[in-house]
Amino acid sequence: MHQDTPTLPQDAVPSTLIDFARRLPELGRHCELLGLHGSAAAALLARLLPASDTPFCILAPDHLAAERLFEDLAFHAGGADGIYFFPHWGINPYEPLNPHLELETTRIVSLAALLQGKARAVVLPARALMQRVIPKDTLAELCFTLRPGDEFSRSRLLSLLVKLGYNSTPLVEERGTFSMRGDILDLFPPTTANPARVDFFGDEVERIRLFDPATQRTVTQETAALEILPVREMILTEENLEVFSRKLKKRCDDLGLPRPLRESILADIREGLLFPGCSSLLPLNYEKLDSFFDYAGAARWIISDPTVVVHELERFAAAIEEGSRRCSEKKELYTSGEEFYLPAPQIEKRLEKEPRIEIQPLEYLTLKREHPVFRFTTVANTDLRLDSDEEKGGMAALAGRLEQWARERWTILLVCRQQGQAERLLDLLAGHDLHPGFHPQGKPPDLHPGSLGLTLGNLSAGFRLPEEKLAVITEDEIFGPRGRHRTGRKSRPKDLLSSFAELRDGDFVVHADHGIARFHGLLHLKTNAMEGDFLHLEYAGGDKLYLPVDRIEKVSKYVGAEGQAPRLDKMGGNAWEKAVLKARAAVEELARQLLKIYAQRELNQGFAYSPPDPLYREFEATFPYEETEDQLTAIQDVLKDMASSRPMDRLICGDVGYGKTEVAIRAAFRAVMDGKQVAVLVPTTVLAQQHLETFRERFSNYPIQVDMVSRFRSPTEQKGILARTGEGKVDILIGTHRLLQRDIRFRDLGLLIIDEEQRFGVKHKEKLKRFRAEIDVLTLTATPIPRTLHLSLTGLRDLSIINTPPVDRQAIRTYVTKFDDDLIREAVLRELRRGGQVFFVHNRVHTIDAMANLLRRLIPEAKLAVAHGQMAEGELEKVMLDFVAGRSNLLVCTTIIENGLDIPRANTIIVNRADCFGLSQLYQLRGRVGRSHQRAYAYLLIPASGAVTAEARERLRVLQALTELGAGFNIASHDLEIRGAGELLGAQQSGHVAAVGFEMYTELLEETIHEMQGMARTEQIDPEIKLGLSAFFPEKYIPDPNQRLNLYKKLAAAESEGELYDLVDELTDRYGRIPEPGMALIEVMKLRVLMKRLKITLAEHDGRELSFSFHAATPVQPDKLLGLIQEVKGRYTVTPDFRLLVKTGKLAAEERLQTAKKELLRFLELC
The missing domain is CATH 3.40.50.11140 (Rossmann fold)
Structure with missing residues (x-):
């Protein structure tokens, strides 16, 4: 790989892809290829794979080049079967960070594939080749396969999984987790696309299936074998811990580090705590690490751009030296460079001895050649x-x-x-x-x-x-370039049931009859001959309610409009009843207003736009990203509205960066192409500037004039813009509330786009009402809206919800680490080097300037600015505008950035004292980065002392694990949505949401709207069943109380026997055969379904008789019931309080159940 003076390629052999593939067997140990442009190199390699009996190791300069080469090769080879990617850890040497699980698992899968002879090709960046790896023998010992029929001690298997780096969780959704429930083991190894479900019979593996992590249901019935690999490179077996302890002592002694530090590190490692930076102690974990060359064996090497590869090796060697020097100065523990990394010169020498093909991007040769050179005449498609x-x-x-x-x-x-x-x-x-x-x-x-x-x-x-x-x-x-596509797993549908699964002891709940209570978990109680699970609810004054799980339908998680803690209600008091009545009255007023606006719009006549034509299709195709499903639906909704002669009034809801602006841009294009003008109204000058840049960029290839009026334009400029707008020469005018002033005249305004309407004042909103009657109005909001509210408003307010994040977004790499000057400097510089920007969140206004000064000293290269909510409006606007425009690149700010600016260049966020934030706040802050195709980083800093509460530690652990966008954040996003509901409904309604809880509020709203639209109100029945049965899911069957709670809620919400049968299938699939008390609960729920249909409020057995209480609205016909009573004399009696008694005598539990069911089916015939 030595590089001599370049000269022109005089002796290159002309070649085609086919010719070269044929020549592979007769090639010498070294040759060079020239003239391979675009993905031609990958196309050539794909043709070489079948011709080679040894694997190829393909070395690229850096991670991005290697990743692209891997994807290109997989495409040209017709799939990634046998093709592996071996990434670098993605962190600098000796940084107090740990590599991401996805990177470690990808590396381990590649090493195992080489070890087992499965790899046809492995693609890796130069840095990955330098770092030493887990010893071959150790990895070979720790990889194993489970097959049906195998005998494997379950206790041994579980302890082995923990040592291999797997985490035990109640629900397996993420890679590297497992859950044991009775005879079923769920686990997500690195080797499968979906997690696996292993059924045991004793210690014998009975069968293996794969399941969908979103639904937890089986997707393949039988899998012949399941390969289990470690998920971390640092494997903590007893043997390894001994080695670690001995080598740790020696290294600490060599560095003169105190004994307490050594003991603290060892204690953490023994407990399996992966503290920040512990991965860099990998050499201490094994007697001796191997290198990638040891795994590659007799592979043939392909080196893409050798000159740059050598340069990258040298750069990384310098970073290793710098990292060890820094640790030495700070008196920190670090391992020796020789133990952890291969020296760059050693790698170069080793590669020169390997059989290799060098792909040269530039056409030059060394002066004297002893190896063949092949020249291809591929042409890039740049023209x-x-x-x-x-x-x-x-x-x-x-x-x-x-x-x-x-x-x-x-x-x-x-x-x-x-x-x-x-x-x-x-x-x-x-x-x-x-x-x-x-x-x-x-x-x-x-x-x-x-x-x-x-x-x-x-x-x-x-x-x-x-x-x-x-x-x-x-x-x-x-x-033109589009964002790179990455398919994320679909997140679970967020609904109120999933929020119920997140209930914790001490949370507030709402009982439909008794009001707001505090939830104290599930209690298992035994009474007389029966036992069951009960919800323990506490009311004001210490009153307690033990609610049987079959009546859980009455209970919902309390969430108020602003998430504030409510007052507990008193059982038997009338405060709750009053609150519900007040909320119902407020809901009626809101529904009346909505119906009035809706009726008015139906009468108005607007402009009907022409359907999309080829020019519009071409414009669509230039969108630089892939549309999400929700985004496409929103675009279709808007185009359909515009094609109608009824004025459009649609609200588009979706998080910042989820693609609302593109929906507006498509609508604007449609309007301008039909000769209409468009006004875009925004709440701040900064947003106006942002929209101006976005709109101009999107319309750059089309004769569309976009301009802006704002306080940053001089009076002369504004005058000229307004004159051109009046003449129709400006097609799209963007501005703040300045657009609503009387001196603004359009020649032919057809569409008004309003961004974040809730941020405008009452006076401005009144002016906007005037527009709604005459022209099409499209409103955008970054405030998430719950789907339940969306459904209640269907047909009254045209709403489109964009809930899916863009498909090309990369997961945000999230690191939890201690406050460290060097780390902060490196994180900021890493972003600035790639032309990006950084948010540094410091949420204390009184010390923010001191923090800014510290960062100025640490990173003098950065153009730093400070922003917080207590600054004057004009000053804050100027700071934010400078940041959006890129005039500053490090913004030290409070949580003001939660409020929705889209800054695609900002791809690193550092949150100081992350332990002081709630999960939903951290989730929202983290979402401010990662808006482009660039990899984004979030650093959550905790105090250097590491003094963090257990609760805060758990929040940070959850956040770090959830690298997928939106994954698992059911409750955090749910809370945010409820706040959004408050903003959409207005302050007055928010008060009622707070008083009765969100779920009760939406039920009232839906009910009221249906009544006003002339639909009959259906009386909701909550049947009570007292048959003395033990009906519950045993803890042994479903160990996690939250999962049990969620399944109880699902059962109670079932409205048909068909839904209950589906749940039986789900339970059997996820947890195995349902035990007797669980089947009894299913049968009780079937009775509930029948009783709801018959409007029977009570079914009770007192030892001799079965009694039923009928609601006044029962569909059972009285004359037919009387006929039945007379027909079977002596069996039925009617009491003065209209209960029907059925003589049964003494019955066993199963008989009581079957008799009640038989009678209910008989009543069904009387309807």
């Missing part, structure tokens, strides 16, 4: 983007070239990342009479000369090879 530009002929020019290539018998493959973009491209090409064959995702199609195909896949770039008449073209090369 195609110009062809699709409107000014250069648009799609027509590209279509012309495709037609010409097809006539010349070229094989042409077009590649799109997603179905939506593929369909658009097919539509656009069909307009030019070109009809590519469409091949869904998977193996790239076998195309023949003269054919044009389109497939789905992840490909960084295409290429053309004239000698082979082959063209591969990506969507980016036609429409």
Whole structure:
């Protein structure tokens, strides 16, 4: 890999991909390849894989280059089977951080694949080659496979999983977790796309299935084998702990570190606590680490861009030296560089001895050559983007070239990342009479000369090879770069049931009859001959209510509009009844207002826009990201509204960065193309500036004039803009409430877009009402709205909710670490080096300037600014505007950034004293970064002393684990949504939400709206069943109380026997055969379903008789019931209080149940 003076490539052998693949067996130990552009190198490697009997190790300069090469190779090879990625840890040497679990598991899977001979190719960056790895023998011992029929001690298996780095959790949703429930083990190893469910019979593995982590239901019935690998490189077996203890003592002695520090570290390691930076002690965990070369064995090496690879190795060597020097100065524990890393010169020498192919991006050769050089004449597709530009002929020019290539018998493959973009491209090409064959995702199609195909896949770039008449073209090369696609797992649907699963002891709940209480968990009680689970509720004055789980339907988790703690109600008091009556009256007033506005809009006539045309489709295709499902639905809703002659009044809800602005941009494009003008109204000058940049960028290829009025424009500029707007020369005008002043005249205003309407004052809102009657209005809000409220308002307020994060967003790497000057400096500089910006959140106004001064001293290279809520409005606006524009790049601020600016360049957030924030606050703060295709980082700083409460530690652990966007944040996002509901409904309604709780409020609203729309009100029945049965799920069957609680709630909410049968399937799938008391509970719930239908409020057995109480609204016909009583004389009696008694005599529990069911089915025939 030595680099001599470059000269022109005189002796290169011309080659094609096919020729070179044929020559592989006769190649020497070293050759060089030139002229491979775009993804041609990956296409060539894909052709080499079947021709080689040894694996390829493909070395790229850095993580991004390696990741792209891996994806390109997987595409060209027709899938990633046998192709592995071996990333670097992603942190600097000796930083007080631990690598992310996803990186460690990816590394371990690759090493195991090499060890087991499964790998055809492994792609890795230069840094990953330098770091030493877990010894081969150790990894071989710790990898094992479970198969049906195997005998495996369960207790031994569970302790082994803990040693391999797995965490025990009640619910398995994330990789590296497991849960044991009775005879069922759920676990999520690194080797499967979905978690696995292992059924045991004693210690024998009975069967293995895979399940969906979102629904927890089985997706494959049988799996022949389950390979289990460690999830961490630091494996804490007894043997390793002995080695660790001995080597730790020696290293601390060598460095002169005190004994208490050593003992503290050892205690944490023994407890399995992965404190920040403990991964860098990896060399202490084993007698001797191996290198990647030890795993690679006789592999053939492919080195992409050798000069840059050498440069990266040298850079990383310097970082290792710097890291160890820093630790030495600070008297901190660190391991020696030789033990942990391979020296760069040693790697270079080793590679020179390996059989290798070097891919040179630049065409030069060394003066004297002793190895063959092959030259390819591939062409990059950089010229195609110009062809699709409107000014250069648009799609027509590209279509012309495709037609010409097809006539010349070229094989042409077009590649799109997603179905939506593929369909658009097919539509656009069909307009030019070109009809590519469409091949869904998977193996790239076998195309023949003269054919044009389109497939789905992840490909960084295409290429053309004239000698082979082959063209591969990506969507980016036609429409311009788009965000890179990453598919995240779907998060579980957030509903009120899942919020119930998050109930903790001490939380507030609402009982529909008795009001607000404090929940104290599930109690298992035995009374007489029966036992069961009860909800323990505490009311004012210490009153207690033990509610049987079959009546749990009456209870909901309390969440108020602002999340404030409510007052407990008194059992038997009338305060609760009054609160419900007041809320009902307020809800009626709100419903009346909504119905009035709705009726008025139905009468008004507006402008009906033309349907989308090819120009609109082309504009859609230039959107630089992949639309989410919710976003596409919102766009369709808006276009449908605009095509109607009724004025549009739609609200789009969705978090900042979830794509609301693009919905507005599409609507604006539609309006302007039909000759109308658009006004965009925003609450702040900063947002106005942001929208101006976004709109101008999106419309840059179209003759659309976008301008802005704001206080940052001079009076002369404003005058000119207003004059051009009046003449119709400005198509889209953006501004703050200045837009509502009388001197602003439009020639033909057709659409008003309002961003964050709730932030405008009452006076401005009145003016906006005037617009709503005449033109189309589209309102955007970053405040999340609960789906339950959305459903209650269906048909009254046109709402579109964007709940799904953009598909190309990368998960935010979240680190919990102690406050450390060097770490903060490095985190900020890492972001600034890539042209990004940093938020530093310090939530104490009185010390924020002192913190800013500390950061100025630490990072003099940064352009620092300070922002907090106590600054004058104009001053704060100026600071934020400078940050948005990139004039400052480190913003030291309070939680003011929660409030919704979209700054895609800001991809690092550092939160000081993260232990003082709630989970929902941290979730919202973290969401301020990661808005572009760049990897985002969140550093949650805790005090250097590490003094953090157990509760705060748990919050931080949860947050660190949840790298997937939105994953598992059911309760945090639920609380945020409730606040959003308060903002949407207004302050007056929020008070009533606080008084009765959100779920009760939405029920009242839905009920009232239905009544006003003329629907009959259905009386809700809460049947009481007293049959003396033991009906519950034993703790042994469902150990986690929250999961038990959630399943009780699900059962109570079932409205048909079909739903109950589905739940039986779910229980059997997740927990195994349902025990007797659980089946009794299912049967009781079936009785409840029948009683609700028959409107029977009570079924009770007193030892001799079964009694039923009928509600006045029962559908059972009295004359038919009388007929039954007379028909079976002596069996039935009616009491003065209208209860029906059925003589049964003494019955066993099962008989009581069956008799009650038989009688209810008989009553059903009397309806």
